[in-house]
Amino acid sequence: MVLEPYFNLFDAIRGVNSSSPQSSRALPRVMNDPRVMSDDDDDDPYDSSSEDRRRLIVVASFLPLNAQQDDSGKWCFSYDEDSISLQLKDGISHDIDVFYVGSLPVHVEKRKQEQVSVELLEEFKCFPIFIPPDTQKQYYDGFCKQYLWPLIHYMMPMNSAYGNHFDEQLWRAYVSVNAKYTDKVIELINDTEDYVWIHDYHLMALPLFLRRRHHRCKLGFFLHSPFPPFEIYKTQPIGVHILKALLNSDLIGFQTFEYAHHFLSCCSQMLGLEYEFKNGYIEIEYFGRKVSITILPSGIHMGRLHSSLNHPSSSVKVREIREKFKGKTLILGVDDLDIFKGIGLKLLAIEQLLLKRPSLRGKLVVVQILNPPKRTGRDVEEANRETYLTAERINEKFGYAGYKPIIVINRPTPFYEKAAYFALAECCIVNAVRDGMNLVPYMYIAYRQGTPEMDEVLHINSDSLHTSALVVSEFIGCSLSLSGAFRVNPWDINAVAEALSSAIDMPVKEKHLSHDIHFRHVSSRDVAYWAGSFMQNLERSCINHHASHCLGLGLSFSFRVMSFPLNYSKLSIEHVVSAYEKTKHRAIFLDFDGTNVPQTSIVETPSSEHISVINDLCNDLKNTVFIVSGRGKFPFSDWFDSCENLGIAAEHGYFIRWDKNSSWETSGSVTDFSWKSIVEPEMRSYSELASGSYIERKESGLAWHYHKDGCFLSNYGSLKAKELLDHLQSVLANEPAVVQKRHDIVEVKPQGITKGIVIEKVLSTLKMKGISVDFVLCIGDDENMFQSMSRQAHGGVLSAEAEIFTCTVEVKPSKAMYFLSDTNEVKSLLQGLVAASGSESKEDYDERREYSS
Numbered sequence: 001m002v003l004e005p006y007f008n009l010f011d012a013i014r015g016v017n018s019s020s021p022q023s024s025r026a027l028p029r030v031m032n033d034p035r036v037m038s039d040d041d042d043d044d045p046y047d048s049s050s051e052d053r054r055r056l057i058v059v060a061s062f063l064p065l066n067a068q069q070d071d072s073g074k075w076c077f078s079y080d081e082d083s084i085s086l087q088l089k090d091g092i093s094h095d096i097d098v099f100y101v102g103s104l105p106v107h108v109e110k111r112k113q114e115q116v117s118v119e120l121l122e123e124f125k126c127f128p129i130f131i132p133p134d135t136q137k138q139y140y141d142g143f144c145k146q147y148l149w150p151l152i153h154y155m156m157p158m159n160s161a162y163g164n165h166f167d168e169q170l171w172r173a174y175v176s177v178n179a180k181y182t183d184k185v186i187e188l189i190n191d192t193e194d195y196v197w198i199h200d201y202h203l204m205a206l207p208l209f210l211r212r213r214h215h216r217c218k219l220g221f222f223l224h225s226p227f228p229p230f231e232i233y234k235t236q237p238i239g240v241h242i243l244k245a246l247l248n249s250d251l252i253g254f255q256t257f258e259y260a261h262h263f264l265s266c267c268s269q270m271l272g273l274e275y276e277f278k279n280g281y282i283e284i285e286y287f288g289r290k291v292s293i294t295i296l297p298s299g300i301h302m303g304r305l306h307s308s309l310n311h312p313s314s315s316v317k318v319r320e321i322r323e324k325f326k327g328k329t330l331i332l333g334v335d336d337l338d339i340f341k342g343i344g345l346k347l348l349a350i351e352q353l354l355l356k357r358p359s360l361r362g363k364l365v366v367v368q369i370l371n372p373p374k375r376t377g378r379d380v381e382e383a384n385r386e387t388y389l390t391a392e393r394i395n396e397k398f399g400y401a402g403y404k405p406i407i408v409i410n411r412p413t414p415f416y417e418k419a420a421y422f423a424l425a426e427c428c429i430v431n432a433v434r435d436g437m438n439l440v441p442y443m444y445i446a447y448r449q450g451t452p453e454m455d456e457v458l459h460i461n462s463d464s465l466h467t468s469a470l471v472v473s474e475f476i477g478c479s480l481s482l483s484g485a486f487r488v489n490p491w492d493i494n495a496v497a498e499a500l501s502s503a504i505d506m507p508v509k510e511k512h513l514s515h516d517i518h519f520r521h522v523s524s525r526d527v528a529y530w531a532g533s534f535m536q537n538l539e540r541s542c543i544n545h546h547a548s549h550c551l552g553l554g555l556s557f558s559f560r561v562m563s564f565p566l567n568y569s570k571l572s573i574e575h576v577v578s579a580y581e582k583t584k585h586r587a588i589f590l591d592f593d594g595t596n597v598p599q600t601s602i603v604e605t606p607s608s609e610h611i612s613v614i615n616d617l618c619n620d621l622k623n624t625v626f627i628v629s630g631r632g633k634f635p636f637s638d639w640f641d642s643c644e645n646l647g648i649a650a651e652h653g654y655f656i657r658w659d660k661n662s663s664w665e666t667s668g669s670v671t672d673f674s675w676k677s678i679v680e681p682e683m684r685s686y687s688e689l690a691s692g693s694y695i696e697r698k699e700s701g702l703a704w705h706y707h708k709d710g711c712f713l714s715n716y717g718s719l720k721a722k723e724l725l726d727h728l729q730s731v732l733a734n735e736p737a738v739v740q741k742r743h744d745i746v747e748v749k750p751q752g753i754t755k756g757i758v759i760e761k762v763l764s765t766l767k768m769k770g771i772s773v774d775f776v777l778c779i780g781d782d783e784n785m786f787q788s789m790s791r792q793a794h795g796g797v798l799s800a801e802a803e804i805f806t807c808t809v810e811v812k813p814s815k816a817m818y819f820l821s822d823t824n825e826v827k828s829l830l831q832g833l834v835a836a837s838g839s840e841s842k843e844d845y846d847e848r849r850e851y852s853s
């Protein structure tokens with residue numbers, strides 16, 4: 001179903017459609033750049049060359065801004081220098097202007113929105129999205145935080161205790177907010193040179209909505225959060241929608257290989273999509289478009305941490321804290337107040353440590369900083385309550401007047417205070433049960449490396465060593481790159497306590513060695529490296545955008561853009577007929593299902609009208625006509641009994657018969673069919689599981705047909721088919737057999753047998769007989785035929801002058817040069833050729849064509 005109005009499919013394929021760049025208003029030039037993160041921003045609003053500059057539109061749930069209302073009620077904004085969306089700019093090439101789209105962390109009254117928008121654009125290159133409070137609550141608090149967030153952190157929506165059941169209304173709010181973002185981004189995209197980089201799970205529908213409006217936009221998506229395993233992901237009623245939406249990106253980035261692997265496995269099991277490693281990249285083909293997958297852990301901004309450390313307030317705080325905790329061992333935890341951060345488990349491990357090592361009582365202090373949440377909710381309250389109750393209980397147990405082993409700081413903590421704690425902590429622990437990356441350990445390492453100014457405050461001289469000690473959960477993305485950290489299972493309280501104990505006792509030399517390795521990693525793989533690499537990948541992924549046509553098809557979440565090579569176009573019947581008339585030795589190859597009869601037809605046999613056209617074609621002495629099918633010889637060949645001169649290839653070319661009176665030839669190269677005895681029992685067990693499915697037994701292979709007659713849910717059928725495919729592929733890995741899945745069939749056939757060999761065999765035989773074929777028409781849906789055709793054309797079997805037409809039935813990504821829309825058009829073409837053969841008068845042909853159309 002075509003979603004956007006195309007007057008003419010031909011035009012659509014040629015790109016005359018709504019996908020052409022939107023005529024958007026040009027962005028006003030930025031008047032004022034406060035140069036917060038980078039010193040090298042050379043934007044000059046009056047520079048005329050900036051007209052040609054490319055743009056990167058960074059789209060995130062929140063703009064990288066702080067907002068405050070002054071006494072007069074005026075909103076005052078400043079950049080949020082801790083925002084990764086802002087920090088990433090350092091990795092972006094200087095010839096790209098960066099703009100931001102997102103919502104504000106505060107609610108701005110309607111009457112002030114316009115004024116605020118103008119100010120944010122002029123001063124901050126920010127385009128705010130204003131979401132009404134009710135919708136924001138449903139979208140962010142509801143769908144994002146209560147439903148998606150737990151799910152992507154591997155939590156099954158088992159009960160409604162945290163309100164995490166799927167709720168249709170919240171999903172609608174998510175979709176409507178994503179649509180709102182779409183409008184804003186579309187307003188901004190100037191031309192096809194602009195890039196859009198979408199961030200995180202709040203905006204997973206956005207790639208689809210943007211692609212629908214702007215078929216060629218250059219779209220990258222990065223998931224900062226985890227991507228859950230298939231078994232968890234598939235519990236979402238809208239899981240398929242989200243996958244399809246994400247696949248409209250050109251590049252999808254993940255923090256770890258594990259998350260990328262989960263995503264690929266969901267695409268494979270829920271959409272039947274395969275991925276491949278190509279030139280060092282992972283690629284999924286989605287309707288002819290290539291979607292790249294990249295694994296790029298995010299990083300920190302070293303400059304930001306240095307300037308925090310060197311801030312005069314940081315030195316004051318360092319002195320104050322050092323004095324306060326003199327003689328104590330300071331362990332630091334800095335976490336968002338979130339159920340996945342494992343804060344309660346961390347405190348239990350501290351309790352265990354104090355139990356096992358009484359000597360630490362009175363000496364050990366754990367400072368747990370809680371970053372204030374952006375919202376309220378039962379989950380947040382629960383995390384807060386658990387932290388407090390546990391801390392209080394442990395403090396009562398081990399504390400005394402003037403000593404509390406656990407200090408919880410639950411208030412907005414200024415950056416200089418955090419910097420001071422990081423700089424002073426002998427050990428840092430991140431115990432999250434799941435986190436996409438978690439940059440706290442990286443920050444700790446960078447702060448412990450310090451700056452010359454802070455070294456002075458800390459009395460670190462050139463003889464002293466910088467040290468750090470880390471205990472990190474094995475379930476957070478960053479733990480993979482911290483080889484010198486104590487990696488723990490946060491649920492194993494004893495192990496965490498032991499790790500903390502070892503971290504405290506670690507000799508200085510070792511602490512320095514691991515710190516040094518970590519620091520080198522953290523400072524080189526920083527946020528600029530991450531952003532720069534993502535952009536490089538995105539540019540590479542979009543490099544072929546202009547080398548293809550695209551066509552938008554489908555409704556709602558099934559919308560997709562199909563991409564075709566530039567030379568792929570609708571087959572002109574007149575053109576083929578004209579070439580046909582001029583040629584003397586023609587070869588015609590016609591696939592059967594989907595070409596002669598529609599794929600969905602209940603009646604499998606060809607109509608008498610069809611048989612008569614084929615008969616007329618093969619009765620022309622200039623023609624060699626072959627029907628090429630994957631079907632078995634019988635009754636298939638009987639259907640064409642009346643076509644004496646028709647060549648038939650059955651079972652994908654394992655059998656070939658040149659005409660009715662010849663005998664069947666088999667492909668002599670195939671002799672080993674022992675694998676059939678492995679395949680058949682497997683298929684039988686699947687048939688028992690999926691009622692309505694059945695096994696087709698052929699001489700050279702076996703095919704398992706599912707949901708042919710709609711006997712069971714197609715989804716179940718295709719899931720089972722995918723499972724069977726994977727299973728057979730692994731059990732037949734060392735057998736001379738090939739497993740493939742297509743049109744409701746999982747089929748196993750001998751290696752080397754494809755419809756392509758029919759073309760090779762027929763054309764080379766004709767050449768051997770001295771017949772110089774000057775016209776080839778090959779229509780079907782088997783890419784092997786088209787690949788083989790192109791090999792023949794380039795391999796000297798055909799003369800350079802030969803007219804060659806390879807054609808799919810239905811517009812789809814293909815190696816063929818042309819397409820026809822359906823089997824009726826194939827019939828019209830064949831009738832045109834028959835008429836041109838001269839066996840029929842022009843009048844008869846026209847009359848028949850009119851009748852059949």
Ligand SMILES: O=P(O)(O)OC[C@H]1O[C@H](O[C@H]2O[C@H](CO)[C@@H](O)[C@H](O)[C@H]2O)[C@H](O)[C@@H](O)[C@@H]1O
Pocket residue numbers: 061084144224225298336374435436437438439
């Ligand atoms: O609270 P949200 O608006 O839902 O934001 C979720 C979290 O976003 C950020 O964390 C994510 O990105 C980090 C950097 O790539 C990564 O380390 C982390 O694992 C991701 O969850 C933000 O830093 C958190 O505070 C938010 O809770």
